[in-house]
Amino acid sequence: xxxxxxxxxxxxxxxxxxxxxxxxxxxxxxxxxxxxxxxxxxxxxxxxxxxxxxxxxxxxxxxxxxxxxxxxxxxxxxxxxxxxxxxxxxxxxxxxxxxxxxxxxxxxxxxxxxxxxxxxxxxxxxxxxxxxxxxxxxxxxxxxxxxxxxxxxxxxxxxxxxxxxxxxxxxxxxxxxxxxxxxxxxx
Amino acid sequence: xxxxxxxxxxxxxxxxxxxxxxxxxxxxxxxxxxxxxxxxxxxxxxxxxxxxxxxxxxxxxxxxxxxxxxxxxxxxxxxxxxxxxxxxxxxxxxxxxxxxxxxxxxxxxxxxxxxxxxxxxxxxxxxxxxxxxxxxxxxxxxxxxxxxxxxxxxx
Numbered sequence: 001x002x003x004x005x006x007x008x009x010x011x012x013x014x015x016x017x018x019x020x021x022x023x024x025x026x027x028x029x030x031x032x033x034x035x036x037x038x039x040x041x042x043x044x045x046x047x048x049x050x051x052x053x054x055x056x057x058x059x060x061x062x063x064x065x066x067x068x069x070x071x072x073x074x075x076x077x078x079x080x081x082x083x084x085x086x087x088x089x090x091x092x093x094x095x096x097x098x099x100x101x102x103x104x105x106x107x108x109x110x111x112x113x114x115x116x117x118x119x120x121x122x123x124x125x126x127x128x129x130x131x132x133x134x135x136x137x138x139x140x141x142x143x144x145x146x147x148x149x150x151x152x153x154x155x156x157x158x159x160x161x162x163x164x165x166x167x168x169x170x171x172x173x174x175x176x177x178x179x180x181x182x183x184x185x186x187x
Numbered sequence: 188x189x190x191x192x193x194x195x196x197x198x199x200x201x202x203x204x205x206x207x208x209x210x211x212x213x214x215x216x217x218x219x220x221x222x223x224x225x226x227x228x229x230x231x232x233x234x235x236x237x238x239x240x241x242x243x244x245x246x247x248x249x250x251x252x253x254x255x256x257x258x259x260x261x262x263x264x265x266x267x268x269x270x271x272x273x274x275x276x277x278x279x280x281x282x283x284x285x286x287x288x289x290x291x292x293x294x295x296x297x298x299x300x301x302x303x304x305x306x307x308x309x310x311x312x313x314x315x316x317x318x319x320x321x322x323x324x325x326x327x328x329x330x331x332x333x334x335x336x337x338x339x340x341x342x
Contacts, residue, residue: 146291
């Protein structure tokens with residue numbers, strides 16, 4: 001089984017690194033980690049990429065092409081990041097916008113409607129640490145969870161398994177890592 | 188007022204909408220500064236003191252603002268901005284409104300609910316959005332641009 005972890009850890013938080021390790025252990029062999037900071041993944045879509053978006057060749061960058069290939073082949077996608085301003089860090093937002101273009105993740109049909117294209121995907125999960133209370137996240141809306149388990153999920157097969165794990169301020173990180181290990185292991 | 192604009196291309200609909208926003212604001216007698224996140228140097232927009240309204244002009248990609256906007260927010264948006272009494276978003280969506288509802292309207296929640304928490308308590312919110320752009324005709328686009336300009340003039 002091929003699993004892909006997409007991790008963004010802009011402040012090098014050791015807890016996020018610990019989560020990535022726990023996810024790797026729980027997933028077993030056949031796992032690959034994309035550490036967006038270590039790879040120096042470019043956050044911002046360029047003017048050339050924007051112009052290419054609705055053409056037959058929307059990908060211009062080799063780095064993006066490699067990641068797109070990995071996404072299309074993956075059976076499991078796990079996103080790991082610290083929540084900042086109610087959603088993923090900018091680099092992860094940019095990763096989705098640049099990698100998941102027409103032909104990857106989704107396609108346009110003849111009427112220009114979006115159709116799902118993540119045919120190999122069986123499990124989709126997100127693991128995050130929150131910088132605000134559960135109440136604040138609920139009242140403003142959890143942008144990361146919506147983006148991954150609603151917007152991205154629309155492009156997965158109907159029976160995809162999903163999981164969401166969040167660590168709120170004040171909760172015990174050690175217990176959280178155990179929970180991550182257990183839940184990701186059962187995906 | 189501060190207008191925050193983000194689009195990689197000057198030939199885009201979003202760039203045209205920025206022009207309409209500024210025209211409308213001028214007609215309404217509002218003084219507005221503009222930050223263009225794609226062409227200004229980082230740091231140009233860091234001074235938010237004295238701003239009483241923020242107008243966001245961007246295309247919606249994957250349910251929210253372009254990553255360059257989130258990057259600016261992550262680096263610049265303060266925990267407290269009590270002078271801001273209006274948050275206004277002008278945006279376009281490729282897909283229909285119902286799809287965006289299902290996806291959770293991430294950009295709308297981020298700016299009008301999340302970032303608004305920094306602003307004055309009874310801060311006004313406006314959401315001015317064109318949906319279904321991928322299949323919209325010229326008339327729908329023009330009438331949206333007219334609506335944007337009218338709304339700005341009347342703020």
